[in-house]
Amino acid sequence: MLRFFLLFILGLNVLTAQDIFFEGVVYDSKTEETIPFVNLSFLNTLKGTSSDEEGHFFMNLPSSFLEKQLHISSLGYKDTIVAAAAIFKAKRFNLVPESFELNEVVVSETLGNSDVLNPIGSYSMKSGFSSSSTPWVLALYYPNIGQQKKYLDKVTIFFQNNSAFKRKASKFRVRVYDVDKETRKPTKDLLRKSFVLETEVNKDYVSLDLSGLQIKMPREGVYIGLEWLFVPSNWYKNSGKHSITNKLVVEDRFAPTFGGVYNKNQNFKVMVYGMGEWTDFVVKSKNETGSLIPAVSLKLSKK
Secondary structure (H helix, E strand, O other), rough: OOHHHHHHHHHHHHHHHHHHEEEEEEEEEOOEEOOOEEEEEOOOOOEEOOOOOOEEEEEOOOEEHHOOOEEEEOOOOEEEEEEHHHHHOOEEEEEEEOOOOOOOOOOOOOOOOEEEOOOOHHHHOEEEEOOOOOEEEEEEOOOOOOOOOOOEEEEEEEEEEEEEEEOOOOEEEEEEEEEOOOOOEEEOOOOOOEEEEEEOOOOOOOEEEEEHHOOOOOOOEEEEEEOOOOHHHHEEEEEOOOOOOOOEEEEEEEEEEEEEEEEOOOOOOEEEEEOOEEEEEEOEEOOOEEEEEEEEEEEEEOH
16 A cells, blocks of 8 residues: 555656746846737747736746747747747846837828728627637738728727636737738738737727828738737636537636627638748638638728
């Protein structure tokens, strides 16, 4: 009996030794200030996290993850890939700011007539987008139709009600990307400031006014990205039946749940960014006449 007990304890210690507490703080390499809401993802895995408001990140991991590469990204900083073992040892990492000239921010002004792309008022939300494994960016492409000079005026993001998430609010970041002429994928950020928005209680949408930034609609169009942040205030447990085994499954998930609509316009291409690369996202309606896209409206103004 004693031998069995010792073997049990030994086995328990071995299992525990396989897990590590992976933590650290992300700093600006120039200012030495901490950077909030930095996304960290292990390449070729579905595992990741985000730094909190103080730049601190933490997660429990199998020790085998120390052999992997870690992708670190944040708006305004150079994307970096580094050995996870180096971060685990140093408990900190310095991100290098991107070199660019800031666009002059002017006082918002009336730009005349406006167009709204993907107006959600004419649709009903049929589904939603949430994240469970690693921080993703969900991006919707908007084509540049016509030759008029147009500017990004306002982005409106709609949410789906989620009864499993009990907190009053959640945070996410809005990204705006130029479009690569050859691959048609998102490329450089057009925003030079991190816009972290918060969902509002009893309100199914939130808007971001971009008119004061005077961002001209690129010739190739633009992607509006919704970036999940894996911070404690966004975390919740979700339970449901497995689609194949029909057994109860409980998993960690992160708010918010972005609304989704089915759209027949094939111009609205959807892509997701995760594990260091952009990939297509395609979900068809049951009758194959529409594709599921994020419930995000983009208002353009013309001079």
